[in-house]
Amino acid sequence: MTTVSPLLTVRGLHVTFPGRHGAPPSRAVDGVDLTVRPGEIVALVGESGCGKSTLARSLLGLVRPAAGRIEFAGRPLEYRSRALKAHRRRVQLVLQDPSGSLNPRHTVYEAVAEGLRVHGYAGDEKEAVTGALARAGLRPAERFLPRHPHELSGGQRQRVVIAGALVLSPDLLVADEPVASLDASVRGEILALLLRLRTELGLAALVVTHDLGLAWNAADRVAVMYLGRIVETGRVEQVLAAPxxxxxxxxxxxxxxxxxxxxxxxxxxxxxxxxxxxxxxxxxxxxxxxxxxxxxxxxxxxxxxxxxxxxxxxxxxxxxxxxxxx
Known part of the structure; x- marks a missing residue:
């Protein structure tokens, strides 16, 4: 049996922040080991304040660790600006609040095209934007191009954010509470979208959530985090059926x-x-x-x-x- 090499590997990761008023440093991430394989959806679960979002941001180089190692596609994450730019093309972050992620003055077209322009995309920009919107479930894509965020529903705004990540054809999505601000009926649609993207594109995802129900319905594996550290991890049906x-x-x-x-x-x-x-x-x-x-x-x-x-x-x-x- 062939073992697939991990796409993302985290080993002994520590992220600390200075304490206030002479307090000891805050150990937000305190020795985390984690892997995500190609095409795999991993749910990172825990209460608010346990370090999930800090870990997620460290995977994109937005937070620099105090110790430990992050590898992507077998290569260590480097913190030079050019290396980080190349890394963030392959690893995209989707945030919880789509309204906060979208500039209210920008149209949907401009929001999705922004990443292409940052990374110097040389192909047909409009074709790439409409293709990403269609993959995110906004069809016909041309109907959404001139709209502004206030003209969209919450679920449509989140799909625009996801399209903005997909337009760069990443290998991994890091989704930080991607459905927490959405109505229950829309949550299922976004989760179904993540599963479809995995099937159609081979896209891997690390889904950060406090909701074990979400993990049960969407993830292949789950990692439970408490106070900066993973305390239980395994196949989702094994962990959640017999914790x-x-x-x-x-x-x-x-x-x-x-x-x-x-x-x-x-x-x-x-x-x-x-x-x-x-x-x-x-x-x-x-x-x-x-x-x-x-x-x-x-x-x-x-x-x-x-x-x-x-x-x-x-x-x-x-x-x-x-x-x-x-």
Whole structure:
């Protein structure tokens, strides 16, 4: 069996920001390993403030890491302006709020053509723009070219943003909460679009979201992030059907039609400038609070040792002392 080499590889990535008023640095991304293969959709899931968006921006070179390595198509990401420009042609970012991504004074044509002009496209610009709009589901494309963002629905604006990314024929889309601001009926259309683009173009995507339901419906693999680190990752049907990490279980418990009572986590996620000792999930962990970790003989390790991602069986990696023993 031939193993496909990853399109994107992240190893030991750390991104820090200076603390305010003498506080320690904020460890926004704190040792992340991640891969995305060609044509694969990976969902990066977690609560707000866990470092998902910072990680996404670091993949485009918009945030420079303090340590670690990002490789794309087997080559390390370089931070020279020419190298970054070439990288961003192949890796495109789609943001949550389409209204904020589009200049209200620009027509749809100008919005989609902007990337072509930045990168010095030498072909037929109008043909490239109309083709990208059609691939994004705006047909007939010519009808949308003269319109301004205020003349479009929220779903149409998001499709224009996606067309602006597709016009450069990238290999990877990094989509940061791409449906969070859309109505429920439109979310399904955008997710179906991502799946169709993967099928028709072989496009890979890293979809950043707090919504596990989105991950279930759109992704091939899921990576669950907590306080700057991936705590569970694997095939989406394996992770979401039988989650190992207590944090993943808590996130899943609030989805509709999930058996059992919702798991209510105590408190808020800790400040990333003050990551707890031992397991970073320890202060909110229901397994530790219930005594289950004591009964499994791992409570002391939970309090003193930060677990690394390890094989949890069935192709799932999990960073949890209790899950490794369960």
């Amino acid at each position: 190992r990490h207590p944090y993943t279980r808590a996130l899943l418990s609030v989805l509709p039609d999930t058996p059992g009572d919702p798991v209510v986590l105590s408190g808020e996620p800790p400040d990333p400038s003050r990551v707890p000792s031992g397991c970073r999930f320890r202060p909110r962990c229901p397994v530790l609070a219930s005594g289950a970790a004591d009964r499994a003989g791992v409570a002391d390790r939970c309090r003193t040792e930060d677990p690394a991602l390890a094989d949890g069986g069935g192709g799932v990696d999990v960073a949890c002392h209790w899950a490794a023993r369960a």
